[in-house]
Amino acid sequence: MYILASTQASNFVADVDRAFLFILAVSFFFLIALTAVMIYFIFKYNKKRHPKATQIKGSNLLELIWTIIPTILVLIMFYYGWAGWKPMKTAPDDSFEITVIARMWNFTFEYENGRRTDTLFVPKNQPVKLNLRSMDVIHSLYIPSFRVKEDVVPGSDKFMWFTAQNEGIYELFCTEYCGLQHSYMYNWVKVMPQDDFNNWYADTTQQVASAAIESPAATGKRIMNNIGCFACHSVDGSKIIGPSFKGIYGHEVTVKTKGEERTLVVDDEYIKRSIYDPEADIVDGFNKGLMQSYQGQLSDDDIANIIEYLKTLK
Structure with missing residues (x-):
């Protein structure tokens, strides 16, 4: 078994990472800048240097700066977040559809030809749509390397989709606490070349043989x-x-x-x-x-x- 940690494991990685890195960069900048200013003020305006307090008048310019700049930054964050999230809500018409059954405490993946597996097998470079169904409580399907996550809600028709871009094996698990054995809801996604996936999908002889001898x-x-x-x-x-x-x-x-x-x-x-x-x-x-x-x-x-x-x- 091998696991890939490629930054381009799916079509959503670039947009999600762009939003995340921008927010992270802004956060670190202000953390460092404000900490530096605070330390500077501690030394510059300590009691030894200024034993007598002086009144400081307000500054309209300063008020405008620290209102306008944060507003612009927040709007940029919103834009990157929206640009990364919006495509996730519309799956292509030619998506390969798989039904995901979530229950306490496992995921089962059902294919249109009747195959049912514990590991999610998907073709490389083809849109895949996961139709999410819960049989009991709220679960949440998360594939970190693909940057996709969606709640699985009882009685609600929800889905997620992605295009896997690199062959390999990736983690998949539940991120909504759903009971005592929540941590057991841990599976794998196996991305296969299209021809290998077609052969796997069409081969039901192993299932028939297993059923015959059991x-x-x-x-x-x-x-x-x-x-x-x-x-x-x-x-x-x-x-x-x-x-x-x-x-x-x-x-x-x-x-x-x-x-x-x-x-x-x-x-x-x-x-x-x-x-x-x-x-x-x-x-x-x-x-x-x-x-x-x-x-x-x-x-x-x-x-x-x-x-x-x-x-x-x-």
Whole structure:
């Protein structure tokens, strides 16, 4: 694995860095200049040199200078910031689109051909549009080397786009505190030459082969790992955010359904309902509103494999 720290990793780097460096330069200039003036005044107007205070009259010229100059500098800062930010809000029509699913606590990247990965694979020198979806709370997707960051808000259609200009591997992580394992939301962006990306994108044989040799239980475990189930549910009996999966299948649980307490057996139907409608039956001792529905994300076959895996957790 190699990581590039090129200053031109994406098309936004130059404009963002220009605004940042200008603001930094102005800040340092005034920090040094004001500190120097302050030290000069300390020596020039100390009590030994001027034992008797004298009245100093105001200066209209000085007032104009320190009003006009800062105003001009702030307007220049605004211009550079606006020039760097404005292009980020309009993605090209020919952008390659990828759906980003954020949840506690991982990112999943879904491609239009059905591929789903934990690493973001993108082609070099082609606009890429990331459609951002959150399944639970507010997250924030940040790729520092590309100078792009966008909040991922539940129920809101948001996106970010960029054109990766250098081949390599770059950091990607969440910058919005989203719970106990917020720091686990750490992934990579792999930028590939167009031909290599096309070959990778078109090659689904490895996925088919893996699915063919995996047992249903192994497939279920892989699915659950990909969608972040183990961040909230343990397999060793310990209590995290949701009920533990250990020994859950076939056992009775006490739940609240529409405010009424009842006892249910954890069977195939119960598991399917819990995945598609997690608010229907709240297990005693746990809070509602902590899990989002996976309706439309998981197929019946996916759930069948998940059930087979849960059966193995005696």
